Amino acid sequence: xxxxxxxxxxxxxxxxxxxxxxxxxxxxxxxxxxxxxxxxxxxxxxxxxxxxxxxxxxxxxxxxxxxxxxxxxxxxxxxxxxxxxxxxxxxxxxxxxxxxxxxxxxxxxxxxxxxxxxxxxxxxxxxxxxxxxxxxxxxxxxxxxxxxxxxxxxxxxxxxxxxxxxxxxxxxxxxxxxxxxxxxxxxxxxxxxxxxxxxxxxxxxxxxxxxxxxxxxxxxxxxxxxxxxxxxxxxxxxxxxxxxxxxxxxxxxxxxxxxxxxxxxxxxxxxxxxxxxxxxxxxxxxxxxx
Amino acid sequence: xxxxxxxxxxxxxxxxxxxxxxxxxxxxxxxxxxxxxxxxxxxxxxxxxxxxxxxxxxxxxxxxxxxxxxxxxxxxxxxxxxxxxxxxxxxxxxxxxxxxxxxxxxxxxxxxxxxxxxxxxxxxxxxxxxxxxxxxxxxxxxxxxxxxxxxxxxxxxxxxxxxxxxxxxxxxxxxxxxxxxxxxxxxxxxxxxxxxxxxxxxxxxxxxxxxxxxxxxxxxxxxxxxxxxxxxxxxxxxxxxxxxxxxxxxxxxxxxxxxxxxxxxxxxxxxxxxxxxxxxxxxxxxxxxxxxxxxxxxxxxxxxxxxxxxxxxxxxxxxxxxxxxxxxxxxxxxxxxxxxxxxxxxxxxxxxxxxxxxxxxxxxxxxxxxxxxxxxxxxxxxxxxxxxxxxxxxxxxxxxxxxxxxxxxxxxxxxxxxxxxxxxxxxxxxxxxxxxxxxxxxxxxxxxxxxxxxxxxxxxxxxxxxxxxxxxxxxxxxxxxxxxxxxxxxxxxxxxxxxx
Numbered sequence: 001x002x003x004x005x006x007x008x009x010x011x012x013x014x015x016x017x018x019x020x021x022x023x024x025x026x027x028x029x030x031x032x033x034x035x036x037x038x039x040x041x042x043x044x045x046x047x048x049x050x051x052x053x054x055x056x057x058x059x060x061x062x063x064x065x066x067x068x069x070x071x072x073x074x075x076x077x078x079x080x081x082x083x084x085x086x087x088x089x090x091x092x093x094x095x096x097x098x099x100x101x102x103x104x105x106x107x108x109x110x111x112x113x114x115x116x117x118x119x120x121x122x123x124x125x126x127x128x129x130x131x132x133x134x135x136x137x138x139x140x141x142x143x144x145x146x147x148x149x150x151x152x153x154x155x156x157x158x159x160x161x162x163x164x165x166x167x168x169x170x171x172x173x174x175x176x177x178x179x180x181x182x183x184x185x186x187x188x189x190x191x192x193x194x195x196x197x198x199x200x201x202x203x204x205x206x207x208x209x210x211x212x213x214x215x216x217x218x219x220x221x222x223x224x225x226x227x228x229x230x231x232x233x234x235x236x237x238x239x240x241x242x243x244x245x246x247x248x249x250x251x252x253x254x255x256x257x258x259x260x261x262x263x264x265x266x267x268x269x270x271x272x273x274x275x276x277x278x279x280x281x282x283x284x285x286x287x288x289x290x
Numbered sequence: 291x292x293x294x295x296x297x298x299x300x301x302x303x304x305x306x307x308x309x310x311x312x313x314x315x316x317x318x319x320x321x322x323x324x325x326x327x328x329x330x331x332x333x334x335x336x337x338x339x340x341x342x343x344x345x346x347x348x349x350x351x352x353x354x355x356x357x358x359x360x361x362x363x364x365x366x367x368x369x370x371x372x373x374x375x376x377x378x379x380x381x382x383x384x385x386x387x388x389x390x391x392x393x394x395x396x397x398x399x400x401x402x403x404x405x406x407x408x409x410x411x412x413x414x415x416x417x418x419x420x421x422x423x424x425x426x427x428x429x430x431x432x433x434x435x436x437x438x439x440x441x442x443x444x445x446x447x448x449x450x451x452x453x454x455x456x457x458x459x460x461x462x463x464x465x466x467x468x469x470x471x472x473x474x475x476x477x478x479x480x481x482x483x484x485x486x487x488x489x490x491x492x493x494x495x496x497x498x499x500x501x502x503x504x505x506x507x508x509x510x511x512x513x514x515x516x517x518x519x520x521x522x523x524x525x526x527x528x529x530x531x532x533x534x535x536x537x538x539x540x541x542x543x544x545x546x547x548x549x550x551x552x553x554x555x556x557x558x559x560x561x562x563x564x565x566x567x568x569x570x571x572x573x574x575x576x577x578x579x580x581x582x583x584x585x586x587x588x589x590x591x592x593x594x595x596x597x598x599x600x601x602x603x604x605x606x607x608x609x610x611x612x613x614x615x616x617x618x619x620x621x622x623x624x625x626x627x628x629x630x631x632x633x634x635x636x637x638x639x640x641x642x643x644x645x646x647x648x649x650x651x652x653x654x655x656x657x658x659x660x661x662x663x664x665x666x667x668x669x670x671x672x673x674x675x676x677x678x679x680x681x682x683x684x685x686x687x688x689x690x691x692x693x694x695x696x697x698x699x700x701x702x703x704x705x706x707x708x709x710x711x712x713x714x715x716x717x718x719x720x721x722x723x724x725x726x727x728x729x730x731x732x733x734x735x736x737x738x739x740x741x742x743x744x745x746x747x748x749x750x751x752x753x754x755x756x757x758x759x760x761x762x763x764x765x766x767x768x769x770x771x772x773x774x775x776x777x778x779x780x781x782x783x784x785x786x787x788x789x790x
Contacts, residue, residue, distance in 0.1 A: 131763040137759065139764050141779060141781060236561065242556055242559070243557050243561075245556070248725070249552065249570065249772075251774050272455075273454070280750065281750065282749070284754065286737070286754050287756060
């Protein structure tokens with residue numbers, strides 16, 4: 001019998017897969033056998049700072065891509081995910097012990113990427129406005145990216161909370177530092193392989209695995225992070241984000257919903273207003289005259 | 291010679307000899323009459339539709355910063371007073387306002403707009419007496435814009451179902467709002483109008499140096515017969531504001547003021563369910579390219595920094611001039627600041643009024659001294675300043691480096707810092723080199739350049755070939771440490787609703 005090649009799960013920073021500079025790892029258990037399923041990199045503060053730096057560097061390029069191009073890249077991610085469907089279902093099942101739900105999750109993730117890909121050149125037309133000012137100016141308001149956005153991925157499921165936040169943040173032109181689910185980190189890193197092979201420029205998405213308690217304070221304090229997005233009901237955590245984030249007036253976007261199975265519900269877990277929570281509004285007064 | 295250089299050469303040639311009028315063309319005094327203005331000897335708190343004495347028992351003086359004369363005394367709300375105001379707002383929300391159809395809410399807000407319009411002259415004069423801003427600004431900018439803001443949002447009250455495709459809206463509840471002293475009535479309008487239109491009730495605290503127009507607005511609200519408690523106005527200092535922000539029964543906090551206080555408020559509401567918007571400080575870059583319409587740009591620079599004595603969060607306080615036209619711009623600015631009339635704010639010819647308070651004057655003087663100490667070159671109008679009151683002459687600095695404190699910190703006074711750039715890339719780089727991101731200006735006659743540059747600036751409002759323009763339909767608000775949330779326009783509804 002052939003021995004299986006086991007995968008090393010590393011971080012995803014600046015388009016590469018480094019181990020944590022700290023050399024640390026943690027293990028997640030097979031829910032059935034309770035034996036360790038894999039070693040996962042335990043990111044450090046330094047890894048987080050590297051990720052922020054990579055995201056900042058990638059921002060001008062990504063945010064100035066055409067909407068059409070960003071849409072194409074998101075669509076490409078859906079294509080690549082589709083072709084690797086069985087692998088994801090298998091991997092998620094290993095973590096959760098529930099293959100049926102895993103399949104539903106992967107299919108929803110693919111469809112959700114396609115859904116947001118289609119929004120790339122439309123959300124501006126829904127969220128932006130032309131404003132009828134009483135002066136001789138052409139005045140318009142357009143959504144622009146917030147910048148470098150930290151995303152705390154909900155722990156409840158594996159792939160779908162990550163994709164559900166990544167897609168609206170990316171499509172709006174932000175660059176991301178994501179802290180993966182602590183409970184189900186494996187498919188986050190495997191999804192990084194999808195990102196890495198879908199023409200997403202290096203640094204646009206960075207994914208860290210590790211302990212949230214350790215990483216979140218550093219993310220909240222980081223002066224080069226523009227926003228932190230959290231889904232959940234931990235008020236103490238939101239308090240910490242706001243308090244530490246106030247140092248540079250971070251946008252702390254905290255949504256109590258969705259929870260659990262609701263992540264799979266298109267009515268509850270995808271919306272152009274999720275894109276809206278990843279944008280700034282810029283208003284321009286352009287002169288009219290001869 | 292490039293086209294730009296030719297243009298400059300031509301401008302140099304046609305530059306007229308400096309005209310020396312001496313005193314012959316001095317303006318005769320043209321003071322606005324205050325005869326029909328009634329300022330009460332004492333103002334109470336406006337809670338639950340009535341003017342009530344403060345539980346604190348305290349009153350503070352409000353002075354005219356142009357004369358240092360005491361105008362009146364105003365009630366100071368303490369925690370107990372704020373409790374009553376929030377309670378009144380909560381009752382009004384549950385009993386009346388949230389049950390009223392949007393079309394009815396709209397009519398009340400329209401009433402406020404109309405009555406304000408009818409009393410515009412009175413409001414302009416009081417605004418100028420209380421805050422020190424020139425009457426031509428309070429008359430032509432502050433009051434008309436406040437009226438327009440109520441008109442604009444009144445119309446939204448029964449159209450909210452069309453504002454956000456696919457979603458309906460629900461009000462948040464009680465909004466606690468704290469506003470600054472630079473545009474007292476206008477800021478009250480920016481806060482109250484969208485809150486009411488969306489179905490919320492309000493507890494508003496005006497700034498301690500400029501409470502009067504908000505209290506006169508309270509009279510209008512009373513006369514307009516709004517249900518009691520829909521709008522409550524409590525006056526006081528920072529402590530009063532803190533009591534509102536920290537009140538557990540407030541659902542929404544909106545603050546306009548300094549970044550320093552904004553950060554404290556963000557911390558204060560951390561972990562609560564309160565929805566927060568912050569409109570904070572700025573250090574706007576005003577970028578002038580060598581192909582700009584130069585005389586128009588000079589007026590825009592002047593308006594950008596000296597409008598309202600520079601007490602403007604979006605003031606164009608960092609001038610970035612393309613190096614090739616620096617000398618020309620500096621010479622023209624020197625001439626222009628000399629012609630600005632500084633003095634009696636009630637005089638209709640006055641360009642620059644009084645500094646709002648002695649505290650603010652002190653801050654301005656400190657930062658100007660720092661500018662001098664750091665080696666920047668100061669240019670100031672030699673105008674004569676009145677002996678009483680708080681005044682500062684129009685001032686600008688040349689030879690300013692990005693690291694100088696006067697290029698980084700908000701002065702909030704009539705003080706401009708001039709820096710230079712060579713390429714558009716450098717202009718953008720320097721413009722964005724700040725923790726703030728409220729506004730910016732771009733001056734060029736080339737439309738495509740306007741779009742290119744404005745799309746790269748990290749600021750919430752970009753003015754092209756103009757500065758300091760406002761309109762109720764145009765969203766206003768900052769990037770980065772200039773705050774979050776927008777006021778004005780469709781986007782200005784978002785902070786006052788939940789989407790369902």
